[in-house]
Amino acid sequence: MSEEKKDAVAASQPGSTEPGVGQRATASALEAGSQNVPAGPAGRAELPVVDVRRGMFGASGTQDTSGYGGLVRTIAMPGASERPYGGWFDEVVDVLEEVLTEQGLDPRRVIEQVVVDRDELTIQVLRDHILTVCQAMRDDQDLRFELCLGVSGVHFPHHAGRELHAVYHLLSLTHRRQVRLEVTCPDADPHIPTVVPVYPGNNWHERETWDMFGIVFDGHPALARTANPDDWVGHPQRKDYPLGGIPVEYKGATIPPADTRRSYS
Structure with missing residues (x-):
């Protein structure tokens, strides 16, 4: 050794x-x-x-x-996958690329990369085109992802230029398939177009993601906080957000807040 x-x-x-x-x-x-x-x-x-x-x-x-x-x-993070992706994954990507081409778009300028990891399909989309991709995923007869289960925020503070991720989980009731769309944006410009016009149920989920992670969904009908007061400062589920807390008295001893007891990163 x-x-x-x-x-x-x-x-x-x-x-x-x-x-x-x-x-x-x-x-x-x-x-x-x-x-x-x-x-x-x-x-x-x-x-x-x-x-x-x-x-x-x-x-x-x-x-x-x-x-x-x-x-x-x-x-x-898992890197881009190579074809063949396997199973119905190739069919979904092929149909999506065909629909985008029919709309006069270059799929290579819309789809950032395709990742197959742990038998799950993730299509990473450039943020300017997320609404177009969602429209195609919902309306095309060979895709038919009628239901969006919501959008989740993810924060990678050390992933320079891609610190904030928005993850959409789509479900096709027609074809019994599930796929994931992922969009990234920098912390310095945390803006992503809303998909509420295509998936109205995302209204609440986008508000929650804004509240907890600070991703601004442009065009949202009423982007406001869900859990925190309107004048709250910061977004509590970011990894650089302080733990906070108040002193707690227990059996005569005072326990200080968590973020003053230890230094967590």
């Missing part, structure tokens, strides 16, 4: 740091973590890394009491 690997292993062992100092990831451990990315098929581009997490629970400094302060985990 090389010295670098020995250092990485030692860094992940409980009790391997100096007394009174929390475990810190060494340079060797960080390098080992950066290499811990799932390998894609030969000839494919490297998987996009959206985050590198250190420790067991994200604690920093001397606050990690788990004994895994030197643990380094690389978080990578």
Whole structure:
């Protein structure tokens, strides 16, 4: 075993740091973590890394009491898939591309990439065209995704230029199929067109995603907060949002708020 690997292993062992100092990831451990990315098929581009997490629970400094302060985990998104996708996935993508072409659009400028992962189909769409794609997915006789189960927000604060994701889950009652559409936007310009004209049930879901993640759905009929007061500052489900809390008195002892007890990242 090389010295670098020995250092990485030692860094992940409980009790391997100096007394009174929390475990810190060494340079060797960080390098080992950066290499811990799932390998894609030969000839494919490297998987996009959206985050590198250190420790067991994200604690920093001397606050990690788990004994895994030197643990380094690389978080990578699945890359674009190659044809054939398998099953009915190819049919759905082919029909969607055909419909877009008939409308005078270049599918390559509408569909960012197609991902097949864990037997699920995800079509990543450029945000300017999400309404057009939803219209095609709902109305074409060979697609017929009549129902949108809602839109979910996701926040990757370290995914530069693509920090915010909006994920739409579509269900075809006619063909008994389910597909996922995904749109990204930067934190500096968190705007995505609304799909309420095509899927009216998304009215509430888009409001909730705005409330919790701060994605602005342009053209929404009444974009307002759902859980928080209208004058609330910030969006609580973003990963960089402070934990907050109030002091709690328990059996004569005062327990301070979570974000003042430990430093979570």
